[in-house]
Amino acid sequence: MATLSRKLLALAACTTSLFASEALVPVGKIQPQKMSEFGDMMSNTFGSPGERQTAKEPIPSRGVLPNGEVPDSPWYVNRHASTPMSIDELKRGPGDTNPPAATGTWTIVSAKTEGVTPGFVIEDAKGDKYVIKFDPPRHPELASGADVVASKFFHALGYHVPENYVVHFDPSRLAIKKDGIKGLTKKKLKAALDRVRKEKDGSYRALASLYVKGEPVGPFFFHGVRADDPNDKILHEHRRELRGLYLFSAWLNHTDSKSGNTLDVVVEGTGVRHVRHYLIDFGATLGSATHEAKSPRQGHENLIDMKPALVQFFTLGLHVPKWARTELSDSPAVGAFEAEAFDPAHWKPNYPNPAFENRLPDDLKWAARKIATFTDDQIRAIVSTGQYSDPAAADWIVRTLIGRRDKIVRAYGDAVQASTRKE
């Protein structure tokens, strides 16, 4: 098995030169695109948007290189699996040089003070904008840790993601912008922060997500194409990088993998004005559901899932699924994240999407090859960026990721006990 894995890695390595992207066509005016989160859930739960394949007539992924790899594009960049990244590069992710300024005022330019946890958009002394998100009160470090860790993994796996940072800040540095924010007063700001867990030294831990550079034009859908983007020629439901995202999401338990957590941005960084496609908001990865710990059900059933519901109905709950019997971590920073009941072939996001539903074995093997390239030490290094104060919490997450990686490799990687591989 190990031999085969090495062959796969060697194959991946020699195909690096084939990742050259197709020349980009400059885009004109891109019409901003909006979606309804509720509508997206309903249409994907009860409908079948996009072009679907059947068992008799499978539709292979399109735009794939002859060796099965995906070329570099505004969607995807071959990174760790093609040219192994160093530990430092993996920990750096999309960037680690732009955290919010350590000194000076953080000016709140918009805010959401209701709900379980508040959130702000701030502008720091450098003029950079960040989304500031807090952990659920009962689960310190849960969402912020998951958001940072998952962003590093998705970056190494080849996706465009924002720079995410764990930050600790003194609340006295927060100020409301000069012309005010409707509905936000100092009193309300204090009340909102009172609902968040304060560190012993009076500071707050939060996630700071740097605004993506460029002109945001809304999320992308997991089906169809953007009509006004001449570079968007392949139906999204047939893109290997979106079909394969299923397995990456399964590994990292990104149950909220949906259009609402994507963002298209018009950029000109390469000299050609084009639309770059981002994955954003990883607060619902690992054992986190952003505002609380995940239910252990998540990842095993869709939010609306008739078959398991009927099983529970007719058995009066006497049938206990494996996920309900699996041991979970006691640490509040971990949430419901485990490898024992994890089944990569049957993992489920909160609701289906067309690209995931169209996945074929070749798409999954492609993704499994990428996942197999992460060694135990590399996984441990990336998890350390979550800055978990409890070593047992970090250790649980590392062991779970390793366990899930091994299951994926056994299922799709043709092979390899990844746990035996060392850097």
Place this chain on the structure above:
Amino acid sequence: MRKLLVGLLWPLAAVYSQDNLSLNPVTVLEKSRAPEFTYDEAPTLDRGLRQTRKLPLVSFLNGGYGFRAKLGRPAPTSGFAAGVEYNAGNYTTGQVLFRTSARASTGRYLHADAEVAFPRLAGEKIFANVTAVHRNFPQLRYYGPGAGSRAEGITNFRLEDTRAEATAGVRPLRIVRLGATASYLKINTGPGTSSRYFSIKRIYAPQQATGLDRQTDYAAPGVFAEIDYTDHVGSPRSGGIYYARLTNYVDQQHGAYSFRGLDIDLRQFLPLFHEQRVFALRAHGTFTDTPRGNLVPFYMQPTLGGPETMRAYPAFRFYGNNSMYFNAEYRWKLSTGIEMALFTDAGKVFPNRRQIDLRGLQFCYGAGLRLNYRQGTFMRLDGGCGREGCQVWLRFHENY
């Protein structure tokens, strides 16, 4: 079929999703990176659903602070009720809460209340609140006194009362509340307005329905203690709530209807399999005793029957000076937000406190369906069967 299913689930999911998907502040913030987009290509369904969520009615039903719809029956026999509630205060500082509501039912029941609460004084060590409630229920059921009353003996009467109550207490530990109350209760009863049932005076004499011929007002000081270590306010999955309250009802007019009331409510929640299954147990007792020469008027007696006590019996089926009942539920989750329950209820009313025992209990059995959201139970449908037949209850909160 699929479209029908979507149609049926649509309004519910619109409300449900506000809590579970879209109102997540972090998600909203994340999406606020983008400007106000226009819409290009998406299924018609998508556009429709997007519009649905923006409907003022959906927003109004979903609640929050400010004005919102107040749905739900003020009494199990009232018929469908609707009204308006106004909430303010807690959202801004967490120190002061003001709430007032008024609703009317198809059975012409009226219910209005107002509350000012200070839940977090002195670093949450002290709490206080003042409430005022006015009720005008024109068709409350009365079946006669005690456990031996017959279902055929159903009558109705009007209960009109106004209660003002002040409460203050301390929270020495996070899970413990100790407090005292002072209330004044003004009561009027009269003939019921139902055309289906006799008014109470046509069937029962004041000797059977004590206090039927003359009502009184009460001053009612009391004390209470509560231990609550449940994990979730709206729909607990583990922990327990133990509550006791002693109230001295002092007749302000006749000197004939004073009594002391002791309420005890014990609830325990035993989770299994990561809280996917829960055994919910409850024991409740209301016990009274009177000074020599006094009686407990029928409209102040504890009752059994209805969706919160004995689900196979109609509401207010049994009146007595004392009551006790037990509920046991096995709850299991079918899916996210959907839960089933099997339950059994047992209870009785009895005239004298010395008769506290398990003899003569009435039993009922049943099953229920619950739709839950993050804060608790959105809807509960319970069906219970017992000696007198079956009852089905639709409620908008958890039983206990």
